[in-house]
Structure formats: C-alpha cells, structure tokens
Amino acid sequence: MRVFVKFMFFLCLATLFVSGCGNSPAPSSPENAQTSSSSTTTSKPVVALVMKSLANEFFQTMENGARAHQRAHADEYELIAVGTKDELDVNKQVQLVEQMIAQKANAIVIAPADSKTLVGVCKRAQDAGIVVVNIDNRFDSDALAERQLKIPFVGPDNRKGARLAGEYLAKHLHPGDPVAIIEGVPTTFNAQQRKLGFEDAMQAAGMQIVSSQTANWEMDRASQVVAALITEKPEIKAFLCANDSMALGAVSALRAANRLQDVYVVGFDNISAVQDLLKKGEILATVDQHADQLAVYGIEYALEMIKSGATPEDRETPVDLITAETLGTP
Amino acid sequence: MVENALRNNPQKDHGIRFRFQAFLDSVGLVVVLVLLILFFGVKTDHFLTAATFRTIANQVPDAIVIAVGMTLVLIIGGIDLSVGSVLALSGAILGVGLTRLGWSLPVAMGVSLLVGVMCGAVNGAVVIFWNLPSFIVTLGMLEAARGGAYLIARSQTQYIGAVLDRLAVPVMFGLSVSFLFSLLIAAGAQFFLSYTAHGRHLYALGANEESARLSGIPTRRLxxxxxxxxxxxxxxxxxxxxxxxxxxxxxxxxxYELQAIAAVVIGGTSLMGGRGSVVNSVLGVLIIKVLENGLYQIGAQLPTQRLVTGAVIVAAVIIDVYRRKWERVSQK
Incomplete structure (x- = not known):
C-alpha cells in the first residue's frame, strides 16, 4: 500500500511536470497576446480582435486565420487577439473591450457574446475614437438604434446558409415528409437565424416540421433529444441540426436506434470531425461559412475604415454548401 | 476500536437497521421510478416501448459509473467536482491518440485510463497532504483538466469512428457491454461498501474522521x-x-459533476458524509434519465426540463429530511 502511494505520488509529480512543460509555449492565450502588444510603440495601427469562447473550435479557427493573415501583412498592422473562456461569459467580454479601449487600440473587431449587452461598451469605444467592426454575431438593431450607433456588420448570412442546407435536403425528401429541427442556444442570433433558414427551406418544399427542440449546441444533449424524438415519432425523415456537434450527436443516436439508413442529418459549420461522415453519407450536408476568413474580413474592413475615416455599410461574406459531391467523393 | 467510532454516531448506525433503511429507500426509489414510467407511458405514444428502454440503457452507463465514484466520495464526506472535466480530458486523449497520433486502441485506452487515475490521485494527494477541503481542490481540477482537454484536442471535436463500437453495440437483450459493465461496477462497489472492512471504514471516516482515525482506521490512505x-x-x-x-x-x-451529485442525492446519500448506497445512486441516475427522456418525448423545451429536474432534486432532499427524522424516532 505504502509503495503504491509513493508510486502514485511520483506519477502525479511527473504529470504536473509534463503538463507544466506543455503549457508554457501556448501562443494563443489572451495573456500572451496582451503582453506582446502592449510593448509596441510603432505607428502601425493596432487591431484588437475580441472573440468569445476560445474553447470553441470555430473561434479557434477564426483566431488562427487572423494570426496567419497578420503574419502575412506584418508591416500593415498589429494584432491583439483575445477571447473569453466560454461562449456566454458576457461580463468578461465587456472587460476585454474596456481593456482594449485603455490600451488605445485603433480598431476593435468584435464577435459579441451577446447581441445587446455589448452595445454599450462598444459605444464607449467609438466615443474614444476607435473603429468598431462587428463580426459573427450581429448586434441587435434596436439596441444600436436606441444609442444612435452605427457599427458595420461583416459576416455571413446564417439564415441563407441554413436555407442552402435545407434546400439540398429537400431534394432527398418528398413533400409532406415529417422533419425535426435541433436548435442551438435559443437566445443567440445565429441559432435563431439558422432555425429560420431551416424553416424557410422546409416550408418552401412543403415539408412538415413536427418538432423543434434545442440541444444547446451540445453533442451529448443532441444525442439524447434525437434518441427520444425518433422513439416518439418514428416517422421523422430528417434532422436539421444547427451545428455539426449536434449533427454528430444525432448520428450516434440514429446509429444506436438502427435508423441511420433511412433518416437524413444535416449540420452547419463544416468542422473537421464531420468530413468522414459527409463522405460516407451519414451526414447529408453541412454549411461552411469560412471561419478562418471571418475575422480576416472584419480586420480588412477595419483597416479600410481607419484609412478612409468613413462608416461603410454592412458587408456579406460567403456561405457554401458542403456535401459528399463538393468534397469530391464519387 | 472501529466499532467504537461507529458507536459515536448512533444516528449513522451501520448495523442491520441501516441496511434495512437503505433497502426501504431502494423500494421508495423504485416506486418513484415506476410512477414516472407510468406517467410518461400515459402522456406519450411511444414511451412504453422497448426502444425507449434501449435508449436509456444506451445512455446511462457513463452516468452510472460517475455516480458510483461520486457516492464513494460523498460517503467519506468529500465531494468531487472534477469528474466532468476529467471525463473530457480522458476523452480528448483517447480521441487525439486514436486519430492524430495513430495509437492502437489498447494503448489509447490505457493512456486515457491512466490519465484519469492520475487526476484522481492528484486530487487525493493534495487533499490529504495539505488537509484541504476537497471542494476547493477538485474545483481546481475541474478548471485544470478542462484546460488540458482543450489544449490536447486543440479545441477540436475528434471523430473516432467505429473502433469503440464494441462497447456501445448491444450484445444481449439490447444491452451493451458498457451497460453490463457499469452494473457490474455498481454491484462491486456496493459489495465493497457493505461486506468488507475497508468499505465499512469509509462510512466511519465520513461520519467522524477524527474518531475514525483514533480507532486505527487508515483515514488518509482510504x-x-x-x-x-x-x-x-x-x-x-x-x-x-x-x-x-x-x-x-x-x-x-x-x-456532469452536478448531474452526478443530483442523482446520488436523490438516491439518499448524504452530502455530510457517512451515509449512502451505490444501488440507490444507480436508481437516482435512472430516475433522472427517465425524467429527461420522458420530457424530451413529450416535447418539453429545455427551460421546462431544467425547472422540473431542479424541482425533483429539491423535493428529494426535502423527503430525505423527513426520512432522517423518522429514522431518529424509530431508533429511540
């Protein structure tokens, strides 16, 4: 027993040591980003990219894309990339914007964690003479109007993307077929837009939406919801999932229920984990909104605005349907 | 000596009466479970079908296994908030090992299990060496292991495909290896608690650590x-x-940690330590899962579900208060 205890303790120390080593060179942590930028004294404009949930693959991809772009245009601007711990940490994101104001960034490119709460602090940023560009999650138009604020939105039309996936799915169904929607977190703009897009396509094609439930963007919850729905309503022919994680959960539930052959699943985001499933046909389609370019579009736009001084209009970025065919499988 | 320690806490007696009490609790929980199943059976078209029970059996193994661990931790008067994060970390290592690193399945499983053991060992070691409350220590692990999971997985979902299907695919009566294995673990843990000296020591440790230590129970090691x-x-x-x-x-x-604590508490295990049963925790897990599945099948939205689940947890604890009062009265 004592030897065992000693052995375990040694193992613990070893783990701590190893994990400690692994941590130190992490380049993407907000702290590192801040220290590297605060020391800059050049005249290049400083663009602050404020994201939410660096834990999310989507924002990780976004950040990597932005960093690659900055490296390629290192003489044009400095980049500070920061993000919150999880997607709903609104308070922390407000603090991050305040920090960026204090650091006198020239532009803030923000993916707001909440489409209303962040409006106030962005107004303070604009008042301080900072260019603000909105990406990913669009600010609420009423909240902007209330403060007489104009912040350009640069990003994809999620509703259009979802409609593309829905229309592609409709080609594989017959009018009147029952389908179900698995929603994201219902309070978020993207979740609402994607749901609307799915509904547009299904109604246009005459499908019958028999259920629409949220699985909070989560894989496990989607698996549970789909398992329950397919039991209660075995006639459902397709699940339209508002992101790919939930599509993965749907596929696992359908596999367990032995219904994978006759029920279609579509997703959204085109994450790497669904590539094989798309090729095998277990997920029929997904939508790529080019996460790696989203922040870049916003940054380029902000640089234009710094040069021109004008407040330009919103700009739409591309969304593309991804299927087995577009991936080039025979 | 050990018996002395136990006698110091007459309310937490571990003799026949205690086991009888646990048995009564089990009966009560089974009644609740059956009522729930009947309720959803009436309310929906397809709840009372084999498919529903296959679905639940498919979903519970991980929850049961976590609840077993949580029961043991609560019995010794501790708490483990890190279970969900450690699960994510072990899963990330398994996923990355199988995909990006190209490990064989046994290696990936072995490393993944070892990492879980190490996280638990770090929790235990910090708690006993510095005599810290496990709430804080495991809260730290909750954060750290989650961070580790993100780093290792590079925040990406890893699709591992069919390699682990053997665990999840039904082998008999629609039940999977995972499910049977989780029951085996629960049975083993219950046997350990009820019929071995160290198992009984856990109750003594949870009821009163100091007197357990004075009675010669190796509290730190346990x-x-x-x-x-x-x-x-x-x-x-x-x-x-x-x-x-x-x-x-x-x-x-x-x-997951809170879900496990909820299931275990519904099963009548005390958050104060010294009292609990693995079998009842398993019933607690089943109650929560039946509730979840039934509400999904009714088509209840997430807010409703959370309201109902929350109410059930609080109701279970209130019932527990009356149960303990009744216990005290019946002992006089």
Whole structure:
C-alpha cells in the first residue's frame, strides 16, 4: 500500500511536470497576446480582435486565420487577439473591450457574446475614437438604434446558409415528409437565424416540421433529444441540426436506434470531425461559412475604415454548401 | 476500536437497521421510478416501448459509473467536482491518440485510463497532504483538466469512428457491454461498501474522521484511494461516452459533476458524509434519465426540463429530511 502511494505520488509529480512543460509555449492565450502588444510603440495601427469562447473550435479557427493573415501583412498592422473562456461569459467580454479601449487600440473587431449587452461598451469605444467592426454575431438593431450607433456588420448570412442546407435536403425528401429541427442556444442570433433558414427551406418544399427542440449546441444533449424524438415519432425523415456537434450527436443516436439508413442529418459549420461522415453519407450536408476568413474580413474592413475615416455599410461574406459531391467523393 | 467510532454516531448506525433503511429507500426509489414510467407511458405514444428502454440503457452507463465514484466520495464526506472535466480530458486523449497520433486502441485506452487515475490521485494527494477541503481542490481540477482537454484536442471535436463500437453495440437483450459493465461496477462497489472492512471504514471516516482515525482506521490512505478510484471511474466513463457518441469533444460533459451529485442525492446519500448506497445512486441516475427522456418525448423545451429536474432534486432532499427524522424516532 505504502509503495503504491509513493508510486502514485511520483506519477502525479511527473504529470504536473509534463503538463507544466506543455503549457508554457501556448501562443494563443489572451495573456500572451496582451503582453506582446502592449510593448509596441510603432505607428502601425493596432487591431484588437475580441472573440468569445476560445474553447470553441470555430473561434479557434477564426483566431488562427487572423494570426496567419497578420503574419502575412506584418508591416500593415498589429494584432491583439483575445477571447473569453466560454461562449456566454458576457461580463468578461465587456472587460476585454474596456481593456482594449485603455490600451488605445485603433480598431476593435468584435464577435459579441451577446447581441445587446455589448452595445454599450462598444459605444464607449467609438466615443474614444476607435473603429468598431462587428463580426459573427450581429448586434441587435434596436439596441444600436436606441444609442444612435452605427457599427458595420461583416459576416455571413446564417439564415441563407441554413436555407442552402435545407434546400439540398429537400431534394432527398418528398413533400409532406415529417422533419425535426435541433436548435442551438435559443437566445443567440445565429441559432435563431439558422432555425429560420431551416424553416424557410422546409416550408418552401412543403415539408412538415413536427418538432423543434434545442440541444444547446451540445453533442451529448443532441444525442439524447434525437434518441427520444425518433422513439416518439418514428416517422421523422430528417434532422436539421444547427451545428455539426449536434449533427454528430444525432448520428450516434440514429446509429444506436438502427435508423441511420433511412433518416437524413444535416449540420452547419463544416468542422473537421464531420468530413468522414459527409463522405460516407451519414451526414447529408453541412454549411461552411469560412471561419478562418471571418475575422480576416472584419480586420480588412477595419483597416479600410481607419484609412478612409468613413462608416461603410454592412458587408456579406460567403456561405457554401458542403456535401459528399463538393468534397469530391464519387 | 472501529466499532467504537461507529458507536459515536448512533444516528449513522451501520448495523442491520441501516441496511434495512437503505433497502426501504431502494423500494421508495423504485416506486418513484415506476410512477414516472407510468406517467410518461400515459402522456406519450411511444414511451412504453422497448426502444425507449434501449435508449436509456444506451445512455446511462457513463452516468452510472460517475455516480458510483461520486457516492464513494460523498460517503467519506468529500465531494468531487472534477469528474466532468476529467471525463473530457480522458476523452480528448483517447480521441487525439486514436486519430492524430495513430495509437492502437489498447494503448489509447490505457493512456486515457491512466490519465484519469492520475487526476484522481492528484486530487487525493493534495487533499490529504495539505488537509484541504476537497471542494476547493477538485474545483481546481475541474478548471485544470478542462484546460488540458482543450489544449490536447486543440479545441477540436475528434471523430473516432467505429473502433469503440464494441462497447456501445448491444450484445444481449439490447444491452451493451458498457451497460453490463457499469452494473457490474455498481454491484462491486456496493459489495465493497457493505461486506468488507475497508468499505465499512469509509462510512466511519465520513461520519467522524477524527474518531475514525483514533480507532486505527487508515483515514488518509482510504481518502487517497477513494479520490484515485473516482478519477479512474471518470476515465472509464470517458471510454463509454466516446464509444456511445463515436466522437470526443473537449466541451463534453460540462455540468456532469452536478448531474452526478443530483442523482446520488436523490438516491439518499448524504452530502455530510457517512451515509449512502451505490444501488440507490444507480436508481437516482435512472430516475433522472427517465425524467429527461420522458420530457424530451413529450416535447418539453429545455427551460421546462431544467425547472422540473431542479424541482425533483429539491423535493428529494426535502423527503430525505423527513426520512432522517423518522429514522431518529424509530431508533429511540
């Protein structure tokens, strides 16, 4: 027993040591980003990219894309990339914007964690003479109007993307077929837009939406919801999932229920984990909104605005349907 | 000596009366479970079908295994908030090992389990060496292991495919290896608690650590072993989880610790330590899962579900208060 205890303790120390080593060179942590930028004294404009949930693959991809772009245009601007711990940490994101104001960034490119709460602090940023560009999650138009604020939105039309996936799915169904929607977190703009897009396509094609439930963007919850729905309503022919994680959960539930052959699943985001499933046909389609370019579009736009001084209009970025065919499988 | 320690806490007697009490609790929980099943059977078209029960059997193994670990930790008067994060970390290592690193399945499973054991061991070691409350220590592990999971998985979902299907595919009566294994673990843990000296020592330790120590019970070693075992079970749950979903996602299993605590508390285990039963925890898990599935089938939206689940947890604790009062009266 004592030897065992000693052995375990040694193992613990070893783990701590190893994990400690692994941590130190992490380049993407907000702290590192801040220290590297605060020391800059050049005249290049400083663009602050404020994201939410660096834990999310989507924002990780976004950040990597932005960093690659900055490296390629290192003489044009400095980049500070920061993000919150999880997607709903609104308070922390407000603090991050305040920090960026204090650091006198020239532009803030923000993916707001909440489409209303962040409006106030962005107004303070604009008042301080900072260019603000909105990406990913669009600010609420009423909240902007209330403060007489104009912040350009640069990003994809999620509703259009979802409609593309829905229309592609409709080609594989017959009018009147029952389908179900698995929603994201219902309070978020993207979740609402994607749901609307799915509904547009299904109604246009005459499908019958028999259920629409949220699985909070989560894989496990989607698996549970789909398992329950397919039991209660075995006639459902397709699940339209508002992101790919939930599509993965749907596929696992359908596999367990032995219904994978006759029920279609579509997703959204085109994450790497669904590539094989798309090729095998277990997920029929997904939508790529080019996460790696989203922040870049916003940054380029902000640089234009710094040069021109004008407040330009919103700009739409591309969304593309991804299927087995577009991936080039025979 | 040990018996002395036990006698110091007449309310937490571990003799025949205690076991009888636990048995009565089990009967009560089974009644609740049956009522729930009947309720949803009436309310929906397809709840009372084999498919529903296959679905539940497919979904519970990881929850059961986690609840077993949580029961043991609560019995010794501790708490383990890190189970969900450790699950995610072990899952991330399994996923990355199988995909990006190209490990063979046994190696990936072995490393993944070892990491779970190590997390548990760190929890246990810190708790006993510095005599810290496990709430804080495991809260630290909750953060650290989640961070580790993101780093290892590079925040990406790993699709592992069919390699682990053997665990999740039904082998008999629609039941999977995972499910049978989770029952085996629960039975083993219950046997350990009820019929071995060390098992009984856990109750003594939870009821009154000081008197247990004075009675010659190796309290520190037992604590360390329980936290380490809980870590192991989290990693085991990760295998079952990943087998079920064919994928590992570093965002997975957030809030699992609270779900496990809820199930265990519904099963009548005391948060104060010294009292609890693994069998009843398993029934607690089943109650929560039946409730979840039934509400999904009714078509209740997430807010309603959370309201109902929350109410059930509080109701269970209130009932528990009356149960203990009644226990005290019946002992006089």
């Amino acid at each position: 604590k360390f072993a329980v936290f380490t075992f809980a870590g192991f079970l989290s990693a085991l749950a990760a295998l079952m989880y990943c087998a079920r979903l064919s994928a590992a996602n570093p965002n997975d299993a957030q809030g």
